[in-house]
Amino acid sequence: MADLQDELHTTAEVGAFEPLVVEAGAGDGHADEADAAGADLLPRAHALLAAHPVADGYSGLPWALRHLSWYDLEIGESAVDTDLPRLREGHVGALFWSLHLPEGLVGERAVGATLEQLDLVRTVVEAHPEGLRMAHSAAQVTDARNCGRVAVLPGPAGAAALDDSLGILRSLRALGLRVLTLSGASWAGVNGLTRFGEEVVREMNRVGVVADLSGASDATLRRALTISKAPVLCTRSAARALRPHPANLPDDLLAELGAAKGLCLVPLTAEQTGPSVRDVADHLDHVRDLAGPECVGLSGTYDSGAAHPRGLADASGYPRLVAELLGRGWSAADLALLTWGNVQRVLRTADFTARAAQVRREPSTASIAELDG
């Protein structure tokens, strides 16, 4: 666990920012005042993000690019929400690229379409060597960051991509898959995980694929929290207490997620969080209060077809959000965890868990027919 401690230590060192935060702590009043305070805090937000960039938990870019005949992310691409100038402006340091497929793609077609998505991710990253770099582990994310590149992590993919086969899970992992959403398959339904579903989670732990539970049933989330040896993610979940969206998490689940040291990545979508920067900040406050500062993160959810809050229309808006949080008295240490540290912690713990599990467990040959009958 030495590496984990290193990571936390780095975070603590940014205490230099603390006085700035205290100074702006009272900005909780009138709308205009808050905006003024936000503008005032913007340079500090930029400085903080320069040290601790955003690890963004969800981008729909691969599917959006699939339908463009030509694009250049390096110069800037108006047809999508995400390009390198805006990623740099928003201080995005790592980005999960969703491999989710449209509904209805199942069985072998889902496997084929997922291979095509992974191929597209690889092709796009290779075509932008100055800006992007593929990363398959926490260490590679750090490397990419140190080279000034945005780390691209393939995932989450939907559960349908496995076509009910652990061999396919391992092959997709070999191709770089890092996160899998536990919904959209017979083994992860409204009643929770079946026996095969639990075996999928164990095999994911063994190979280092992190479980994503946004969109999964409450029963699946609870079961995954119990059996997963590595922390889980919710790549796109806000607080249901503030906004009753089915993918948002109720308070009790947020508390359970926090107790299990999972990570709730709050999406910047009008539908799930509300139409303004302050609405997003309200969700972040709420999730932090219930799950803890080590268990909350950010999920841009750009290029997924969702509408975004004003001021957060694309990846360049993150400093505005961080300024708002500074205005609300978030400490620099908590902000560093929010933007970067928590995602790195989850990836690194998943890497450790996999390494430890591989010593103890052989690849699972279980089939869905055997376990679920």
Place this chain on the structure above:
Amino acid sequence: MTQVTDIPSLDAARALLAEFPVVDGHNDLPWALREQVRYDLDARDIAADQSAHLHTDLARLRAGGVGAQYWSVYVRSDLPGAVTATLEQIDCVRQLIERHPADLRAALTAADMEAARAEGRIASLMGAEGGHSIDNSLATLRGLYELGVRYMTLTHNDNIAWADSATDEPAVGGLSPFGHEVVREMNRLGMLVDLSHVAATTMRAALDTSTAPVIFSHSSARAVCDHPRNIPDDVLERLPANGGVAMVTFVPKFVLQAAVDWSAAAEENMRANGFHPLDSTAEAMKVHHAFEESHPRPVATVPTVADHLDHIREVAGVDHLGIGGDYDGTPFTPDGLGDVSGYPNLIAELLDRGWSKADLAKVTWQNSVRVLGAAEDVAREEQSRRGPSNATLEQLDG
């Protein structure tokens, strides 16, 4: 196993293989493991003697002087879900390599093959057997390459939308426009184009388009034994210009004319009993063995196979010859080549026929390594000129 040659040449063969081991183009162990034990690798541990169940285990690979093996990630072409099954086959090969690090080494390049030889490990490569494994998607083709697949046979026993098989009715007359694009993309990637199983028209079309050497991972000479799975002389004659390699297979029903005829009758019998001719389940094998009881099976021998090597050397030249046993992919094998330990018998036979050691080193090792290296060189060149192709079957074939 019948000892077919005298001891001195067998010793010489073993000595030669110790230095220049066999690169075998095709072994169906992964499919056998899928069918027999559903990938329960403990139930068929190749570190132990598996001669009761398989042609292949580590001790016999060592005894056979095998230094590199293309493990076939074959899946049946008459069932849906080929991409899914291919990924599972690839996973199986990766597990085998992980389980036996002292004997097997994953190899993705010619340099890896040489490194494995230097370490005394068996270079383990993968070959996909049939274009059905990519489901008409060049992105899926690239996914297979990324996972380590280094050749793809363009078809198996059935036609696919963009290429004709040797054992099906002609449909597109070789390769369709999309089929040519698949070959170009394989060249760009550095994945070898394998022309075993394909129709002669497809072989010629692929040779027209391919800028890299091609292989025949397990095919013999049609002039010696007239079976559509074998290579016609006009195609063999093009190998020197192309630089490719014909890896001679041992399958009796392809190398011995009497076995060709017997096999046609046996397959007819399987169909009459309601089994797919390639079905290898216990029940199907029972039917097969019953037929064999009443119809004595013509026996191929080491000299039968050597005749094919002699012929291909005449027509294509010794620089374009290799070996592809098809072990665990065929129920029957020639006498003296009963499993993967048999290669020294073949080398001894060729020594007895006067083949030089230098020529045999080419056949066993050098030619096949050269071909993969040449494909890598072509890939580097092509990649400097063009990016990945996303052409579709619909676009090109209408």
